[in-house]
Amino acid sequence: MTNMTTAENPRLEAQEVESRIITFIERELLSPGETVNRDDDLLSGDIFDSIGVLRLAAFVEEDFKLEMQPSDFVIENFQTVAVLAQYILRAGSSQ
Amino acid sequence: MKGSNDPPTLLHQMIDEAALSRPEAPAIRCDGETLSYKELSRQANGMAQVLIGAGLQRGDRVAVLLGKGLNVPVAFYGVLASGGVLVPIDPKSPVEQVVRILKATGATHLVSEPGKRKVVRNALAACPEVAHVVGLEAGDDTSFQCIPWQTVSEEANDRPPAVSMGDLDPSYILHTSGSTGTPKLILHTHRSAMSFVEWAAEEYSLTHADQLSNHSSHHTCFATFDYYAAARAGATTVILTPAVLMMPGSLSALLEQEQISVWYSVPTALVQLSLRGDLEARDLSSIRWVLFAGETFPEKHLLRIMKQLPDARFSHVYGSTETNVCAYFHLPRSTDVAGPLPIGRACSNSSIQVVDDELQPVIDGEVGELLVRGTTVMSGYWDEPERNSRVLVRRPSAGDLEEIFFRTGDRVRTLDNGNLTFVARADLQVKVRGYRVELEEVENALLSLDPVDEAAAFAVPDGEGSSAIRAAVVVGTESTSIQQDILPRLRNILPLHSLPTEITVLNTLPRTPTGKVDRNALRAQAHGTE
Numbered sequence: 001m002t003n004m005t006t007a008e009n010p011r012l013e014a015q016e017v018e019s020r021i022i023t024f025i026e027r028e029l030l031s032p033g034e035t036v037n038r039d040d041d042l043l044s045g046d047i048f049d050s051i052g053v054l055r056l057a058a059f060v061e062e063d064f065k066l067e068m069q070p071s072d073f074v075i076e077n078f079q080t081v082a083v084l085a086q087y088i089l090r091a092g093s094s095q
Numbered sequence: 096m097k098g099s100n101d102p103p104t105l106l107h108q109m110i111d112e113a114a115l116s117r118p119e120a121p122a123i124r125c126d127g128e129t130l131s132y133k134e135l136s137r138q139a140n141g142m143a144q145v146l147i148g149a150g151l152q153r154g155d156r157v158a159v160l161l162g163k164g165l166n167v168p169v170a171f172y173g174v175l176a177s178g179g180v181l182v183p184i185d186p187k188s189p190v191e192q193v194v195r196i197l198k199a200t201g202a203t204h205l206v207s208e209p210g211k212r213k214v215v216r217n218a219l220a221a222c223p224e225v226a227h228v229v230g231l232e233a234g235d236d237t238s239f240q241c242i243p244w245q246t247v248s249e250e251a252n253d254r255p256p257a258v259s260m261g262d263l264d265p266s267y268i269l270h271t272s273g274s275t276g277t278p279k280l281i282l283h284t285h286r287s288a289m290s291f292v293e294w295a296a297e298e299y300s301l302t303h304a305d306q307l308s309n310h311s312s313h314h315t316c317f318a319t320f321d322y323y324a325a326a327r328a329g330a331t332t333v334i335l336t337p338a339v340l341m342m343p344g345s346l347s348a349l350l351e352q353e354q355i356s357v358w359y360s361v362p363t364a365l366v367q368l369s370l371r372g373d374l375e376a377r378d379l380s381s382i383r384w385v386l387f388a389g390e391t392f393p394e395k396h397l398l399r400i401m402k403q404l405p406d407a408r409f410s411h412v413y414g415s416t417e418t419n420v421c422a423y424f425h426l427p428r429s430t431d432v433a434g435p436l437p438i439g440r441a442c443s444n445s446s447i448q449v450v451d452d453e454l455q456p457v458i459d460g461e462v463g464e465l466l467v468r469g470t471t472v473m474s475g476y477w478d479e480p481e482r483n484s485r486v487l488v489r490r491p492s493a494g495d496l497e498e499i500f501f502r503t504g505d506r507v508r509t510l511d512n513g514n515l516t517f518v519a520r521a522d523l524q525v526k527v528r529g530y531r532v533e534l535e536e537v538e539n540a541l542l543s544l545d546p547v548d549e550a551a552a553f554a555v556p557d558g559e560g561s562s563a564i565r566a567a568v569v570v571g572t573e574s575t576s577i578q579q580d581i582l583p584r585l586r587n588i589l590p591l592h593s594l595p596t597e598i599t600v601l602n603t604l605p606r607t608p609t610g611k612v613d614r615n616a617l618r619a620q621a622h623g624t625e
Contacts, residue, residue, distance in 0.1 A: 031583045043338035043341050045187070050340060069373075070371045070372060070373040072344065073343045073373070075339070075345040076345075
């Protein structure tokens with residue numbers, strides 16, 4: 001897997017972040033052929049379970065070099081790929 | 096005849112009674128919406144009327160396939176009030192599992208919702224016996240009678256339909272994961288459920304001022320407490336949605352906002368809450384009781400959450416879907432529990448024995464199998480006389496009478512202070528985040544796939560107090576890919592919690608001298624590579 005980090009590429013665009021999240025979800029958490037869109041509800045329970053969310057969080061921390069705080073594990077940050085990307089960009093610029 | 100001052104003896108009578116005494120009190124809350132006891136009772140009576148109108152007879156099985164939400168209690172109490180036997184199905188079940196449960200229980204009616212249309216249509220294509228579905232609109236794709244939720248609301252009624260039934264009538268059939276073949280179907284009566292509910296309401300001093308969280312899926316025995324014990328006290332059940340349960344920070348905010356006073360779950364959920372729930376930022380002093388069951392609670396996590404929730408008492412409860420809760424241990428407030436947490440003592444409505452392989456009592460301190468007798472024990476496994484004769488054993492009582500005990504399959508020991516402590520499962524059943532998984536069934540699922548020649552499933556600690564399933568396989572062709580050839584097909588057969596988190600391809604499986612797969616060797620290998 002290519003591992004671009006925010007350090008190498010400080011001005012990450014939202015689109016790029018979203019595409020990396022989607023690639024991870026489709027490759028690691030979904031069955032082959034299944035896809036996810038930027039506005040799909042990730043927390044409906046139909047896409048993945050709580051273990052899947054933890055794997056997604058671990059990916060976010062590693063791939064974007066972030067350290068998530070307990071207060072970050074809220075619906076507002078994870079509901080869709082689009083809001084997760086916004087969270088990553090916010091958290092990345094404040095750390 | 097039941098007099099107006101007698102306590103309820105049937106599960107649905109509890110909500111009718113609460114609807115009379117405190118009609119506007121909230122019975123159920125979910126995602127900001129509320130059902131009062133009056134409205135729950137009216138809707139459930141409407142559901143009962145609709146089912147009877149669709150030909151339901153006393154004792155017929157009614158399956159319920161619903162995601163979490165306010166429809167769940169309406170369906171549950173409606174089925175019970177109709178005289179039907181409730182069969183809640185895990186909403187995450189693949190189609191094959193839904194079909195197995197419908198067929199095995201001989202269900203004639205199904206309650207569902209538009210979001211489940213596809214799985215219902217696919218399942219019912221294989222189950223023509225299910226002729227009536229409440230909760231779907233009719234369409235070109237349906238060959239069964241559809242009765243929309245709107246009709247249930249139109250039939251809402253203060254009074255239940257007149258159905259003659261008694262407390263020894265079957266109330267519900269709960270299923271275990273049973274990932275291949277037929278899942279275990281556990282039949283309870285109104286009395287066995289009510290006996291547990293009454294014990295729980297008294298032991299935890301539940302009142303109408305309580306808010307019980309509903310963490311577990313409504314098809315599990317955990318939900319028996321969340322829903323029915325709350326109703327017994329006229330309390331509120333707050334259903335926690337999947338989104339909240341996946342986000343510990345949102346969960347703790349909701350617990351604070353809803354003033355949750357009683358929590359019941361597997362330890363894993365509490366570990367997540369403790370680690371990632373931002374508890375320092377919340378006021379959770381409303382929580383009076385935290386009940387947990389199903390797995391070992393790792394001491395470091397338990398001690399931490401006890402410190403994080405200093406106003407709560409913690410209660411380790413023991414039981415199974417077959418027995419309901421039959422033993423319990425309230426942790427002392429001072430967190431100096433040394434060694435493994437005991438199962439504790441038998442509930443007042445249960446009695447227990449520890450026996451050897453010949454079912455003769457062992458002396459205190461020796462390890463033996465736990466037998467349970469009591470009013471909360473199931474009637475038996477549905478349509479499985481052979482299994483029932485193995486696990487429901489007769490033991491001599493007074494005179495020439497015999498009593499029936501349930502063999503739990505759990506190996507336990509009686510401590511010096513009279514408390515029981517758990518030693519091991521007698522068989523290969525393991526728990527994954529509260530779900531029962533039979534290792535042999537995971538193996539059977541793997542072996543059903545063409546490329547797999549040999550398979551072994553084993554459990555390893557997941558590091559957070561629960562177990563993770565892993566598997567090793569021997570495949571026929573070298574080009575077989577786990578990711579492409581095995582996992583996608585396994586996902587169609589096994590429920591999510593039974594899926595191995597890792598599958599290793601080996602040239603041969605380690606075997607014991609007698610030729611059995613050596614799971615201990617596999618576990619040791621897995622341990623060595625980490």
